[in-house]
Amino acid sequence: MEQPNRRKFLIAAGAGAGAAAVGVAAAKAGLTGPDAPSGTAATLPAGAGPLVAYVEDARSGRVSVLTGEAETVVHDPDLVARLSRAAKGRTA
């Protein structure tokens, strides 16, 4: 498996049985793989910074997004699916 580019995509912890943790060093959409084109940066919200996305149970469709001292839990099965595919080294 290709080593991820740290600036774009960090595997913060291994994907276990039903659990995956994915860190994104630069919060670009990054979900399209380690070599995502820089053009996706245009979709970033203002002030986007480093974050960690954590999926404890992929079937729940919930993602915990950790940034700074905050945690935001979103229900987004599509995002979970793309993260899970990314964790296996596949593009969306």
Add this chain to the structure above:
Amino acid sequence: MSSHREAPEISKDPVADNTDVYAFVSPDRPDTVTLIANFIPLQLPYGGPNFNEFGDPVRYEIHVSNSGDARADVTYRFQFTTVIRNKKTFLYNTGPIDSIGSTNWNRPQFCTVTRIDRRGGATVLGRNLAVPPVNVGIRSTPRYDATFTAAGTHRLPGGRMFFAGQRAESFHVDLGSIFDLGALRPFQAAHLIPSAAAVGVNGTQGLNVHTIAIQVPKTDLTRDGKAPTGVPDPASVIGVYASASRQKSRVLDPDTGTSTGFGPYVQVSRLANPLFNEVIVPMAAKDRWNASDPRDDKDFAQFVTKPELAGLLPVLYPGVFPKLAAYTKPRADLAAILLTGIPAGVVPGFQNFTGPVQADLLRLNLAIPPTPAPKKLGLIAGDPAGFPNGRRLLDDVVTIELRAVAGATIPLVDPSFTPDGAAGSVTDGTENTNAGFTDHFPYVGAPAGGFQSMPGTPAA
């Protein structure tokens, strides 16, 4: 012990490991309360070159509950920042550190202290407060106590005082014997696996900890912001606990070898009454207890009312505790001491009851003045200013809790019970053999020096 390496997870994270908590009416300023939380257990004084220090990523806090629901009404937060002055040397100090501001100290730490109220309102009490270096030795940190203790003591607004830094371990216990199947050297002739009786050995002798101490007016802590008026008044009682938290996620950076935290702080260590998590909570539940809040301690109450140690004593010391062995009622005495405070009417003239919410809190009745001649066995020796009314540095909490678990306090709530004779005399036989306590803030003795200290004597 009392909460050193007491749970599997926190034993692997010593920087965040809360070892002891103390809360007492300041003997020299009785209108104030001193709150002390120690961290980083069992420090060898010569543990260089990277000596023990507070952790920048760790959120250290001391909490006070004053409204009976075991929630923190007042929190003091301590956040540390470490600086490397000279990035080209491996040395902790490049010459004698003859003052707290010496540039020879290559790795100074600073602390920001914040007071947070129940609604989350935060007031910064002090920023970049200098933390003394560790006691390296006579050349690196000469005249340690004189040079650094006062210099590291900071006056904060509102009559508050603050100190953070390495100090001598105040807690004493015979670690080597107690963890060897519950042996108590003075009584080991009566142990299931007997050996000749001996004097206790203080397992923390010569070791240091890192102390966070804050002294605040009583009015900073009471529910109505007023000075306590009387022992029976419920508003005179506060509950204290300390905690350490880390951010929920940590990402290691292989390029720098450092890490970055992400997300909210999650509690990884907490402590109030000594030995609660250590000897009350089963091993499989200790990590969960450390992560939980005192207000949820009803989940652990079963381990208080039927303590494992009370069942072990009659087994380990055959024939010594027959009355304890036969006692089958829930231990309401321990529940009162550890989980609710002692209600009025149990001990004449005393109460530190915080209400029915079961929570491990160090409960202190602020209306009880300091005792001129304190007794190290505290309340059970007739000294109401000592543990379990808060906790002073001198309180012999191991002996107090051993005797309580052995049944000495059952008659407080169950007069029909007569304790075994041994319940009133059991002890680990240790006393403080580290630097003595001082009569003024921060009260904790100066730390043992690295050069001056000698390694222990191994024996197989």
